Amino acid sequence: MKGPLFYAKILLFGEYGIIKDSKGLAIPFNAYRGALKSSKNLTGKAQISNENLNRFYKHLASLKSNEVSFNLKAFKEDIDNGMYFDSSIPQGYGVGSSGALVASIYDKYAADKITVLENLTRDKLLKLKQIFSLMESFFHGKSSGLDPLNSYLSLPILINSKENIEPAGIPSQKEGKGAVFLLDSEQIGETEPMVNIFMNKMKNEGFRKMISEDFATTTDACIEDFLQGNVKSLFGNVKSLSKLVLKNFKPMIPTAFHKVWENGIATNDYYLKLCGSGGGGYILGFTEDYEKAQKSLKDYKLELVYRF
Incomplete structure (x- = not known):
C-alpha cells in the first residue's frame, strides 16, 4: 500500500x-x-x-x-x-x-x-x-x-x-528579483517549550499590548500586501515585523542568529522572521534581491519558497 x-x-x-x-x-x-x-x-x-x-x-x-x-x-x-x-x-x-x-x-x-x-x-x-x-x-x-x-x-x-x-488566492509567482526563502538554522526547534515561553510573556501587560496592537497590526498589513501583490509596501511592513520580532521574541530566535537578524535590518539585504514557533528549525526570509541576500548569507543554507 x-x-x-x-x-x-x-x-x-x-x-x-x-x-x-x-x-x-x-x-x-x-x-x-x-x-x-x-x-x-x-x-x-x-x-x-x-x-x-x-x-x-x-x-x-x-x-x-x-x-x-x-x-x-x-x-x-x-x-x-x-x-x-x-x-x-x-x-x-x-x-x-x-x-x-x-x-x-x-x-x-x-x-x-x-x-x-x-x-x-x-x-x-x-x-x-x-x-x-x-x-x-x-x-x-x-x-x-x-x-x-x-x-x-x-x-x-x-x-x-x-x-x-x-x-486564499495568492498572486502567482513572478520571475522577479524578490523572494521568500528559508534559512536553515541547523538546530531542532521544539514547539511546546516555545509556546510556553510565549504564554508566560503574555502575563506581562506591556507584552500583551504589543501583541494586540503593534504585532497584530503589522502582521495584518503584511498579509494584506502579500495577497494584493503590493510588493513595495510589503517589504516596508516586513522590515517593521522583523524589528518587532527581534525586540520581543529573542528567546525564540537561536542565539547564533541574533546578529544575522540585525544585519538584515541594517543593510536591507533581507529581513528575517520566525517560521512557526522558532527555537530552531527554519527561519523565514524576505528579500527584494535574492542574489544579494544569497551573498550576504553565503555561510548558510537557503531554500527558495516564492518569487516576486
Whole structure:
C-alpha cells in the first residue's frame, strides 16, 4: 500500500499572533512531502515511525469526541502489518511534519470524512480544523489544527480569526528579483517549550499590548500586501515585523542568529522572521534581491519558497 502525498506547510505570517486571534496566512510547500507506506521488514526510521503510529493509534482510541470517529480496527491492522509514514519533511523545523501525518491518517481512517472535493463552507473548514486540533494535540500538547488543515487541503489558507478561516488566492509567482526563502538554522526547534515561553510573556501587560496592537497590526498589513501583490509596501511592513520580532521574541530566535537578524535590518539585504514557533528549525526570509541576500548569507543554507 502507498497512500496519497501530503505536503509541508509554511506559515508566512501569523506565528504566535494566531494563538491570540489575529490574522495568519499559511501556504503549502511542495518541496517536502510524506505518504503512508507499508513494509514487511521495518528498520531504522520506518521502524520508529511505525512505533509512533502505534502510540498515535492509542491517542485516537482514547479521544472522547462527537466530532469524529475512526476505523480504528483497520488502522491497528495496518500498523501491525508494517505501516509507517515515509516523509521528507524535516521534524522540528516549523514546516508541519506532524501536520502532514495527521492529514494522511484522517484521509485514510476517518469515518464520514469531509473531502477536499466537496464545497468547503466555512463551517466545514472550522470542523476540519477542530478535528485536526484534537488529533495533533498528541504531538504538541496544544495544536491549532492549522498545519494538518493546510496539508490536507493543499491550498493557501487565510486565518482571519479562530472562527473565520478561508481558502486564499495568492498572486502567482513572478520571475522577479524578490523572494521568500528559508534559512536553515541547523538546530531542532521544539514547539511546546516555545509556546510556553510565549504564554508566560503574555502575563506581562506591556507584552500583551504589543501583541494586540503593534504585532497584530503589522502582521495584518503584511498579509494584506502579500495577497494584493503590493510588493513595495510589503517589504516596508516586513522590515517593521522583523524589528518587532527581534525586540520581543529573542528567546525564540537561536542565539547564533541574533546578529544575522540585525544585519538584515541594517543593510536591507533581507529581513528575517520566525517560521512557526522558532527555537530552531527554519527561519523565514524576505528579500527584494535574492542574489544579494544569497551573498550576504553565503555561510548558510537557503531554500527558495516564492518569487516576486
